[in-house]
Amino acid sequence: MPGISREEVAHLAKLARLELKDEELDHFAGQLDDIIGAVAAVSEVADDAAVPPTSHPLPLTNVMRQDEVRPSLTPQQALSGAPAREQQRFKVPQILGEE
Amino acid sequence: MAGELIKLTAAELAAGIARGELTAVEVTEAHLARIEAVDEKVNAFLHVDREGALAQAREVDAKRERGEKLGPLAGVPLALKDLFTTEGVPTTAGSKILQGWVPPYDATVTKRLKDADVVIIGKTNMDEFAMGSSTENSAYGPTGNPWDLTRIPGGSGGGSAASLAAYEAPLAIGTDTGGSIRQPAAVTGTVGVKPTYGGVSRYGMVAFSSSLDQGGPCARTVLDAALLHSVIAGHDEKDSTSIAQPVPDVVEAARNGEVKGLRVGVVKEFRGEGYQAGVMQRFDESVALLRELGAEVVELSCPSFTKALAAYYLIAPSECSSNLARFDAMRYGMRTGDDGTHSAEEVTALTREAGFGDEVKRRVMLGTYALSSGYYDAYYGSAQKVRTLITRDFEKAFEQVDVVVSPTTPTTAFPIGERADDPVAMYLADLCTIPSNLAGNSAMSIPCGLAPEDGLPVGLQIIAPAMADDRLYRVGAAVEAAYQARWGHPLLEEAPSL
Numbered sequence: 299m300p301g302i303s304r305e306e307v308a309h310l311a312k313l314a315r316l317e318l319k320d321e322e323l324d325h326f327a328g329q330l331d332d333i334i335g336a337v338a339a340v341s342e343v344a345d346d347a348a349v350p351p352t353s354h355p356l357p358l359t360n361v362m363r364q365d366e367v368r369p370s371l372t373p374q375q376a377l378s379g380a381p382a383r384e385q386q387r388f389k390v391p392q393i394l395g396e397e
Numbered sequence: 398m399a400g401e402l403i404k405l406t407a408a409e410l411a412a413g414i415a416r417g418e419l420t421a422v423e424v425t426e427a428h429l430a431r432i433e434a435v436d437e438k439v440n441a442f443l444h445v446d447r448e449g450a451l452a453q454a455r456e457v458d459a460k461r462e463r464g465e466k467l468g469p470l471a472g473v474p475l476a477l478k479d480l481f482t483t484e485g486v487p488t489t490a491g492s493k494i495l496q497g498w499v500p501p502y503d504a505t506v507t508k509r510l511k512d513a514d515v516v517i518i519g520k521t522n523m524d525e526f527a528m529g530s531s532t533e534n535s536a537y538g539p540t541g542n543p544w545d546l547t548r549i550p551g552g553s554g555g556g557s558a559a560s561l562a563a564y565e566a567p568l569a570i571g572t573d574t575g576g577s578i579r580q581p582a583a584v585t586g587t588v589g590v591k592p593t594y595g596g597v598s599r600y601g602m603v604a605f606s607s608s609l610d611q612g613g614p615c616a617r618t619v620l621d622a623a624l625l626h627s628v629i630a631g632h633d634e635k636d637s638t639s640i641a642q643p644v645p646d647v648v649e650a651a652r653n654g655e656v657k658g659l660r661v662g663v664v665k666e667f668r669g670e671g672y673q674a675g676v677m678q679r680f681d682e683s684v685a686l687l688r689e690l691g692a693e694v695v696e697l698s699c700p701s702f703t704k705a706l707a708a709y710y711l712i713a714p715s716e717c718s719s720n721l722a723r724f725d726a727m728r729y730g731m732r733t734g735d736d737g738t739h740s741a742e743e744v745t746a747l748t749r750e751a752g753f754g755d756e757v758k759r760r761v762m763l764g765t766y767a768l769s770s771g772y773y774d775a776y777y778g779s780a781q782k783v784r785t786l787i788t789r790d791f792e793k794a795f796e797q798v799d800v801v802v803s804p805t806t807p808t809t810a811f812p813i814g815e816r817a818d819d820p821v822a823m824y825l826a827d828l829c830t831i832p833s834n835l836a837g838n839s840a841m842s843i844p845c846g847l848a849p850e851d852g853l854p855v856g857l858q859i860i861a862p863a864m865a866d867d868r869l870y871r872v873g874a875a876v877e878a879a880y881q882a883r884w885g886h887p888l889l890e891e892a893p894s895l
Contacts, residue, residue, distance in 0.1 A: 302766070310762040313769070314718060315725075316753070317746040326759060329820055333763060336821045337707040340779040343786070351781030352788060354608045354638075355594045355837020355863070361637040375501035379729030390727050391741040 301331045402427040403564040407473045407621040410567060414472040417461065421454035421472030425516050428474045432519070432565045435895045440540045441550075441560040443479050444487050445519040450474065453516045460514070469624050469648075471514035476566040478557050479520040480527055481612070482601040483507050490603040491523040491553075493536040494724050494731045494752030504601020505633045506570060506612050513628045518566055521556030525754045526721065527577055527605045529553050530826035533817050534756045541813070542585060544853055544892050548810040551581030551826075557615050558585040563895055568625050569615040574606050575709050576806070576830025578613050579842035583805035583856020586844045586888045588622045588873070589615045591830075593863045594837035595640035598633035606716035607638075609709075609834045617889060619843060619873040623651035626866070645867035654874025657691035661872075662798035666702040667829050673808040675848025679855040680804045683845045686879055687802070687872075695798050701786035702832050708783035709831045710824055711767045711776050718764025721757070724749060759820060788836045795862045800872055803829045805842040805856030829858055838862050841869040843877055844888040854888060 304327045311318040311326075318326070343349055373386050382389035402424055405413070413419035429447055436442055457472040482488050482500035484507075489495045503511070510517060524534035532540045532555030542550040543562040550559040554571035558581030561569055571578035573591035582589030590613045597612040604610065614625035630644040663684055668677060688694055726732040726748035727741070734747035753761070767776040794801055807828050816823040833840040838860060845857035857876065861868040881887060 306766075307762065310765050310769075311758075312746075314761045314765045315722075315742070315746040315749055316758055316761065317743075317750040318758070319750075322758075326755075326762065329759060330763060330766070332821050333710065333759070333824075334766070336824075337710050337776070337780075339704055339707045340711060340783050341775045342704075342779075343782045344775050344779040346782060349782040349785050351778060352784040352835075353781060355788075355835075356638060356640070358638060363634065371501055378501050379498050381726060381730070381732035382735070388728055391735050391737075391739060391744045393741045 302327060302334055403431050405567065406618050407470060407567040407616060408624060410473050411470050414457065414461070415467050421457035421516060422451065424472060425450050425454040425474055425518065428518055428566055435563055436565060438541060438546055438895060439543060439559050439563045439565070440538055441476065441521055441556040441563060441565055442519045443489060443491070443522050443537055443556070446486050446517065449486060450516050450518045453511070453514070457514045457516070468513040468628070470568070470628055472516060473568055474516045474518040474566050475510060476519055476521045476557055476560040476569040477507065477517050478523055478554055478569070478571050480523060480572050480603045481507050481570065483517065483520065486520065488520065489537070490527070491525040491535040491537065492752065492754070492757070494748070496731065498730055502601065505598035505635055506629050507601060509629050515568070515628065521554070521560055521569065523556055524553035525757050526603065526717070527553040527572055527574055528717065528756050528760055530576070530580060530823050531813070531816065532556060533813060534754055536754055539813050542810045543895060544586065544810065548812050548853070549584070551584040551810065553577040554581045554615065558582055558587050558589065561585065561587045561615060561617050562889060562892060567617060568621060570612060570629070571615045572602060572610055572612045573834065574609045574713060575834050576827040578615060579830050579840060579856065579858060580806045580826055582615060582842040584810040584854060586854030586892065587615060587617055588619055588841070588843050589613070590622050590626060590841045590869060591833060591839065592626065592630060592866050593640065593839040595638050596644065596839070596866065597630050598636040598639050600633055600635040604720040606713040607720060608716060609713060617887065619870055619877045620651045623647040623870045640864070642864060645864060647867050647870045650867035650870035651874045654871055654878055656687055656872055656875045659692045659800065659872065660695055660798040661687050661692045662695050662697045662794050662801040664697050664699050664702065664794070664801055664803060666699055667803035671807050671825055671828070672804065673848060675850045676804050676808060676855050679846040679848065680857065683857045683876065684802065686876065690875060690879060697794050697797065697801070699790035699794060701783060701790050704783045705787055705832045705835060706824060706828055708780040708787070709827070709835060711780035712784065714760040714764035715767045715777050716764070718761045718768065721761055724752065756820070784835045787832050791832070791836045791838060800868055801860040803858045803860070805829060805858040809848045809851055809853035809855060833860055839866040839869055841873050843873045845876070845880065846888070847891065
């Protein structure tokens with residue numbers, strides 16, 4: 299399987315919302331390449347149709363409960379850790395452009 | 398007196414408190430004094446809740462005076478891994494991104510401890526978001542191993558294990574995604590249990606890899622671990638993956654250790670290159686001991702275990718890349734770069750860059766890679782298939798044996814810094830513990846001696862099928878009793894004094 303390039307790491311960092319510094323890109327590219335090399339052995343079973351994937355150790359489907367009102371956090375509690383708040387809401391930086 | 402109090406087991410402390418021979422306040426004060434005396438060197442705690450612990454202890458003493466019935470661990474101090482939310486008490490998960498965060502609610506584990514009158518004395522150090530095998534990935538500095546402060550105490554729950562080995566607390570809580578309870582227990586000469594997946598609620602436990610994460614008990618004795626297990630385990634409607642079945646009677650099992658007639662499996666894939674000679678020597682002696690105690694030893698092969706590490710280091714990063722998306726700098730935790738010139742998306746990226754450490758960044762990117770189109774089938778999809786094969790290997794093994802045993806970790810505690818910049822070498826510490834997380838069964842680590850070449854503790858891992866956690870305690874208690882009879886004292890007595 300192909301290794302991972304510095305450009306790919308930059309792309310992954312963007313997808314993962316990490317504003318990496320240039321020196322970090324160099325550092326991580328080498329390390330991620332090593333890790334991917336070490337885990338590539340799993341791909342030997344990629345085409346084995348006789349083996350279904352396991353996503354979870356328990357055979358659970360949806361767990362439902364009654365749709366009823368219960369005590370929950372107050373707005374004040376829910377906002378208690380917010381970096382910024384205004385009028386009982388989370389205050390966030392600009393999301394849409396000016397126009 | 399305080400010096401003796403900190404050496405007592407949780408069971409002894411609880412009995413003394415219940416009989417009125419000890420007060421919860423003096424027990425708590427003795428442990429707080431110990432923390433004050435040694436934690437500057439050990440760095441097991443990120444936060445010591447002196448006032449909260451003493452208030453809880455006073456409440457226990459008042460209850461006793463009123464003649465109310467106390468639970469089996471009432472008044473016993475406990476060190477809680479900083480991955481569990483605690484209402485009104487800071488919770489960081491070892492990360493800078495959560496520095497100063499004070500949760501508005503208790504995790505289910507926290508609540509059950511409080512309801513059982515266990516005294517939560519503080520929050521313990523850990524690898525950031527439980528990602529690591531050495532506690533070096535904490536944003537708040539590494540924890541020292543009480544056996545040798547220049548060595549790692551294991552991870553991610555190094556703080557919890559070190560607090561036990563340093564006699565700062567008789568009980569602790571850890572979480573185990575790939576070995577984070579068992580590996581620290583092994584390298585500190587303590588006891589750690591990963592319950593069956595779904596056995597202990599994950600509600601309020603900061604999520605790393607949700608299909609693998611499992612909270613569990615840490616202690617200095619098998620019985621203490623069982624008492625703690627029974628307090629925290631059981632169905633919780635706030636966790637949809639919590640198992641709605643009665644908890645196996647682990648306390649009864651721990652009180653009646655026995656291996657006579659038991660079939661014990663030894664898996665041939667759990668040895669070979671990378672395993673330290675002294676670790677294998679103590680492991681082989683443990684197998685011989687099990688035979689002497691009347692167990693039947695069966696050699697097994699679980700061929701897919703050789704791919705477990707690789708599968709784990711795809712599945713866990715994949716799930717973590719999704720779980721950690723919640724740290725977006727909007728609702729809680731750190732926010733950086735919000736100076737009016739950056740968009741919300743930029744603020745998120747700047748905050749995550751400043752707030753996450755290297756290992757978290759590596760895993761988030763690795764997971765993003767493994768889940769991205771073009772690579773999904775080869776990496777994440779294949780890893781899920783390996784997970785099936787490992788589960789099948791265990792199913793076949795448990796047709797032939799009652800429990801499987803192995804070394805907990807291939808080597809003893811390595812020096813702080815030795816593997817810090819070599820992630821692949823670091824990951825090898827979890828070689829023997831990961832298969833149980835992937836299959837979701839139950840596993841324990843107990844001390845089985847010191848490696849002759851370095852005098853450091855070695856752990857024996859015992860693995861049982863899902864919802865057969867009681868078997869761990871039955872075997873663990875028998876082996877613990879036999880070793881203590883042989884040694885004449887608990888292994889920890891041999892640790893240097895701090």
